[in-house]
Amino acid sequence: MVWASIALVLIGAAVLVMIGLSIAGMLRKEEARDERLHDPLTPTVTWEVPPGVDPVIVGGELTAAGYPNSLEDHAGAPSLCISCPPGERSQVRSLIEAVEAEQYAPALQLPPVVFLEDAA
Structure with a gap:
């Protein structure tokens, strides 16, 4: 019975470590994307999201279509900074x-x- 408890604690600890590593990886990817979007050499456009529109839905569709984007605050309103090649x-x-x-x-x-x- 003691061995089962020890095994359960070890498995729980391993799961927590894996979750932590996974979250850290996601955060690193998000930071890298933001750095690319704010690089002066990356062509971007900014779209101010109208009231009533969920920027996550639009951002998800843009990402799926190959346009990385980031939700930002522009003059107090939500906006999407979108990687957009010329043309x-x-x-x-x-x-x-x-x-x-x-x-x-x-x-x-x-x-x-x-x-x-x-x-502008």
Whole structure:
């Protein structure tokens, strides 16, 4: 009975260590992605997320389509910083519009997708 308790404690400790290592790995990946997005040599666009739109849903679709992104705060409003190679702004814009149409139309009257870099 004592051996079973010791084995259970060791297994529990091993599981906790594995969970910790896994979380640390995810954090390292997220930090590396943020560093790449904020590298001056990485072309990016910033999209201010309209009220009522979940940036996680849009960000997930962008990531799945090959556009790494990061949720940020811009002037008190949530925004997505999106890695966007030159010449692909229209594809990124179309992807965001498609997600908005699928997830939020017609319940929300959303403005056209405009990147902050285009508005300046």
